Amino acid sequence: MTKVKATTAITTKTSPIFLLIIVFIIGIFAAIFYPSSLFIMKEVQAQTAVSFPCEVTVDTITGVRETPESIAYDPVNKRMYEVNHFDNTVSVIDTISNDVIAGPIPVGTFPEDIAYDSVNKRMYVTNFIDGTVSVIDTNTNTVIAKPIKVEDSPQGMEGIAYDPVNKRMYVNVFDNFVVNNTIFGNSTVSVIDTTTNTVNDTIPADSPFGIAYDPVNKRMYVANVGDTVSVIDTTTNTVNDTIPVGDFPQHIAYDPVNERIYVTNLNNHTVSVIDTNTNTVIGKQIQVGDGPSGIAYDPVNERMYVTNRLDDTVSVIDTISNTVINCPIQVGDGPSGIAYDPVNERMYVTNRFDDTVSVINIADII
16 A cells, blocks of 8 residues: 555746647647647647646555455445455455455446445345345445346346335346437346345336435435436335436435435536435536546535546535535546445445555545
């Protein structure tokens, strides 16, 4: 594990004005030989003009396996469970020492997402190719029984979220394909009874990806890649609302203080905010970094943390004002999943392309 100071801007040793002059000269030269490069120059100038130093302590955990994707917290043992997509395993991180311990735990083919069952103290892992869910006993760090068969031949298993009231896992089954802009297939949200570890219900869905639970209204909110969010009543297991959001929604997180759902929109680099009392989008979409994907809530400071996969940063949203605060936090290559450690007040970020996990000390953020 290494520790660095994340800096996402020009340091105080280099004058921003000097850099602007250099960029301008390069732009004029490039425009003579390749005029379209003027657009690049304008983009660089805009980014340089608004940048400023960002001092946040970020630890880097190595020792995880290939393509870390998603991550979830075990509050009993104070551990993070991190999914290694191309390694078909789950790594276990001790959040006290930030060392990788136990495992890696073998699961199914191309594991995608992970969720914690607080009643039985287990982790449930969706396996993208197998159409199964693996169940890990967090006391022994072993897979229990056989994987739960959800679908015979799905295109992909995606997000998963836990309903502690009914003791169920809700699993997104992305079973669609596109031909000539027409969607074919039969995507669903499958419901697993965590007492018996069997599928007891299947809900029709529209290309579901991320999913999160609203404990107040007892609903699941499902991000559909067709630019909507479906609302599932977990009492009846029926879809009772569909909400339009941004372009290519990815993941979802719940704000229990303001009773809102936050949705990352990958293609237009924004976050949509849904009032769960009215199931309507409130305010304008919040502009974050490039390619927002994962999202997690900090209940102490009432903030959302968003991983930006295409610019290797994490954006911080103040959920009171719904504005981005501080500056983008530099993490590893291709940040994807994110999870909150309430004991040490840290965010853990999986970096898909350099096989590391970044640990953000959120106490550094003003």
